[in-house]
Amino acid sequence: DIxxxxxPSFLSASVRDRVTITCRASQDISSYLAWYQQxxxxxxxxxIYAASTLQSGVPSRFSGSGSGTxxxxxxxxxxxxxxxxxxxxxxxxxxxxxxQGTKLEIK
Amino acid sequence: QVQLVQSGPEVKKPGASVKVxxxxxxxxxTNYYIHWVRQAPGQGLxxxxxxxxxxxSTTYAQKFQGxxxxxxxxxTSTVYMELSSLRSEDTAVYYCARVASIVGxxxxxxxxxxxxxx
Numbered sequence: 054d055i056x057x058x059x060x061p062s063f064l065s066a067s068v069r070d071r072v073t074i075t076c077r078a079s080q081d082i083s084s085y086l087a088w089y090q091q092x093x094x095x096x097x098x099x100x101i102y103a104a105s106t107l108q109s110g111v112p113s114r115f116s117g118s119g120s121g122t123x124x125x126x127x128x129x130x131x132x133x134x135x136x137x138x139x140x141x142x143x144x145x146x147x148x149x150x151x152x153q154g155t156k157l158e159i160k
Numbered sequence: 161q162v163q164l165v166q167s168g169p170e171v172k173k174p175g176a177s178v179k180v181x182x183x184x185x186x187x188x189x190t191n192y193y194i195h196w197v198r199q200a201p202g203q204g205l206x207x208x209x210x211x212x213x214x215x216x217s218t219t220y221a222q223k224f225q226g227x228x229x230x231x232x233x234x235x236t237s238t239v240y241m242e243l244s245s246l247r248s249e250d251t252a253v254y255y256c257a258r259v260a261s262i263v264g265x266x267x268x269x270x271x272x273x274x275x276x277x278x
């Protein structure tokens with residue numbers, strides 16, 4: 054199975070900060086990576102797919118980059134509604150594993 | 161609009177089985193795979209498997225092989241996930257999500273809490 058390791062696991066930041074979350078894959082997954090945002094008690098929400106394509110309706114302050122084994126999710130200017138947990142998921146091969154999550158908290 | 165509506169919460173005893181449904185609407189049911197993901201309390205997301213509603217083919221995570229069965233009913237645009245031999249560690253919220261090729265889960269159900277307790 055492909056392992057995804059996110060860093061950091063916890064992140065404390067302020068409104069208007071720029072933050073970056075990293076997702077490393079245990080083997081080459083090309084660009085088959087998605088990023089999700091999850092708020093407490095809610096289903097995950099797709100933000101980015103194919104490593105860098107913004108899902109329709111997602112604010113442009115979210116961006117994704119990377120290919121192969123290293124990927125990043127960047128939020129250019131944090132807004133209050135962005136404090137949540139973020140997950141990456143690989144769709145290169147079964148099982149479609151998730152990273153362990155990054156909890157983004159208000160400083 | 162695209163919607164995935166799941167069945168209600170369940171409480172089961174250890175050793176029992178549970179069957180969760182996911183009814184799709186607002187799109188052509190057979191054009192998109194459905195995957196099932198679960199989340200134990202306070203934990204991360206865990207991928208369980210995927211079903212192709214068109215032909216019914218499935219792929220399951222190794223961890224759940226032999227205990228999980230995913231099926232579909234094209235007449236009602238509903239997919240089902242049945243998990244057997246339940247244990248306390250299966251207590252979780254179970255989600256279905258529509259999967260568009262390499263896009264990932266673009267629409268998700270609201271989640272179904274399954275509690276396993278004696």
